Amino acid sequence: MSHTIRDIAAALGARAEGNLDLVVARTAEPSEAGPDALAIALDKRYADGLAKGRARAAMLWPQADWQALGLEAAIFMARPRYAMAGVTRVFEKVVETEPGIHPLAVVHPTAVIGANASIAPFAVIGARVRIGANARILSHVSVAEDAAIGDDVLLHPGVRIGARVQIGHRFICQPGAVIGGDGFSFVTPVPGMVEQARAEKTVTFEDQDAYVRINSLGAVRIGDDCELGANSCIDRGTITDTVIGDGTKIDNLVQIGHNARIGQHCLICGQAGVAGSAVIEDRAVLGGRSAVGDHLRIGRNAIIMGNAGVATHVPDNAMMFGYPAVRYDQHLAMFKALRRLPRFMARFEAEKTVPKAGETD
Numbered sequence: 211m212s213h214t215i216r217d218i219a220a221a222l223g224a225r226a227e228g229n230l231d232l233v234v235a236r237t238a239e240p241s242e243a244g245p246d247a248l249a250i251a252l253d254k255r256y257a258d259g260l261a262k263g264r265a266r267a268a269m270l271w272p273q274a275d276w277q278a279l280g281l282e283a284a285i286f287m288a289r290p291r292y293a294m295a296g297v298t299r300v301f302e303k304v305v306e307t308e309p310g311i312h313p314l315a316v317v318h319p320t321a322v323i324g325a326n327a328s329i330a331p332f333a334v335i336g337a338r339v340r341i342g343a344n345a346r347i348l349s350h351v352s353v354a355e356d357a358a359i360g361d362d363v364l365l366h367p368g369v370r371i372g373a374r375v376q377i378g379h380r381f382i383c384q385p386g387a388v389i390g391g392d393g394f395s396f397v398t399p400v401p402g403m404v405e406q407a408r409a410e411k412t413v414t415f416e417d418q419d420a421y422v423r424i425n426s427l428g429a430v431r432i433g434d435d436c437e438l439g440a441n442s443c444i445d446r447g448t449i450t451d452t453v454i455g456d457g458t459k460i461d462n463l464v465q466i467g468h469n470a471r472i473g474q475h476c477l478i479c480g481q482a483g484v485a486g487s488a489v490i491e492d493r494a495v496l497g498g499r500s501a502v503g504d505h506l507r508i509g510r511n512a513i514i515m516g517n518a519g520v521a522t523h524v525p526d527n528a529m530m531f532g533y534p535a536v537r538y539d540q541h542l543a544m545f546k547a548l549r550r551l552p553r554f555m556a557r558f559e560a561e562k563t564v565p566k567a568g569e570t571d
Contacts, residue, residue, distance in 0.1 A: 211235060213300060215267055215283045218248070222296040227276060228283030232267050237301055240265065250297065252290035269293060305364065307346045324361065342379065354390070360434070372446060378434035384462065386441040389432070393445040393452075393468025393486060395424035424448060426468060433457070439464060439480070448486075455492065467504065479516070491526070 212235045219226035234248040240259030243249035249265035251257065251274075260268060260279050267283040270276060276284035287293035307328035311317055314331035321335045324343035329335065334352040341347065342361035353359065353371040360379035365371070369383045372390020383389070401409075402418040428447025433456035438444070442464040444452055452466060455474035465483045466472065473492035478484070482496040485504035490496070494508045497516035502508060509526035519533035529538040536544070 211301060211303070215248075215285060218297070218300055219285050221300050222285065222287065222293065224293075224296075225286045226283065227286075228267070228281065230283060232283045234267055237297060238263070238265070240268065243268070248285075248297070250294070252287060252293055269297060305346060305348070305366075307348070318355075336373075357390075366440075372430070374429035375432075375446075376429065376451075377432045378436065378456070380435050381432060382437045384438065384440040384442075387438045388443045389438070390430045390446045391443060392426040393424075393448055395426065395448055395468060395486070396421035397424055398422065428452065428469070430454070433474070436460075442466075445470075445486075461498075473510070 212233050214230065215226050215228070215232050215234070216230035235246045237250055238244070238247035240249045240251045240256045241262040243263040243265035245264055245266050247265055249260060249263060249268035251260055251268045251270055253271055254274065257279060266281060268281055269285045269287055272286050272288050274284065274286070307330065309326045309328050311323065311329040312331045315329045315333045315335070317323065317329060317335040318337045318339065320337050321339040321341070323329065323341050324345060326343055327341055327345040327347070329347045330349040332350050333347050335341070336353055336355040336357070338356050339353050340358045342359060342363065344361055345359060345363040347365050348367045350367050351365045351369045354373040356373055357371050357375045359377045360381065362379055363377065363381045365383045366385040368386045370388045375390040398419045398421060400419060426446045426448055428449055428451045430444050430446050430452045432454040435457045436454055437459045439460055439462035441462055442460055444454065444466040445468040446452060447469045450469060452469055453471045455472055455476070457475040458472055460478045461480040463481045464478050467484055467486035467488065469487040470484050472490045473494065475493050476490055477495045479496060479498040481499045483501045484490065485502060487505045488502045489507045490502070491508060491510040493510060494512045496502065496514045497518065499516055500514045500518045500520070502514070502520045506520060506523055508514065508520065508524045509528060511527045512524045513529045514520060514524070514535065515529070515531040515538065517533070518530050518535040520530060521534045524530055530536065531538045531541040
């Protein structure tokens, strides 16, 4: 997978200088780059690394003097992280698949498979499933009855798609994810400890009846251009569907509860949990290990910092931190006050006086 500097710059819409016909076959850290590599040095702090490596070409920060760095060619990008998106796309090693249904796959005769789709060995496609054009279904994927999957979808090994799940175009799902499992819904014949605690803020510790399952009659709907990380789970709805909006990206080991509604272009980071019937509005960000309680609303453009536990509604454009989560500026003020508390208490102990017998204060 070799490219000229000219072609790479054109693909990125970037400025390039030097020998634009120079060919590179891979990317590398500056200090590890050989003559066949494009060194990624998007900040001047990587200049020393270029001196240690043997790169002839590099991606550089806009003001870099590529000739002084001993290079033959350079590509200039103003926004490093955005540049990484472009260059990794150019050098991406595409998953190798062949169009068609492998003889070791099991495809129900009522399933409809789109043009140029690839179904790998040991995949199982259920009754009345619809799979779009150019979809890539890798090994050990199962798609249950009546599910619908769009065009250009990539399902990595071990993905499980439940019954009636609907997925849009260009969806990417990493290994081991489960979409459309039953929601975690149980109830007791009479109000139990959890319901009592919610209503009365107290608990009577008595034996209660066994839990009775509430079945999940809904499904899951996922929009276009979404991604789901490895071993993440999205539960189907109880009555209505669980919904994931267009462009939303979900990291590894994330739990999305039944009936949750996630908006468009949200980011949900690793080990985050969204409880049942929560609403996450467009462009919200949930940091790693954050948690959102059931039936809560997280507003548009809100940022929930890592490890935050959200127990109340969050307005639009808010930044929340801590447990229970509060506004970020409020959390900082509380944290600063907490750090000063030992000094305050020491001063208090030193200054307090105790009246002697017979005296009044």
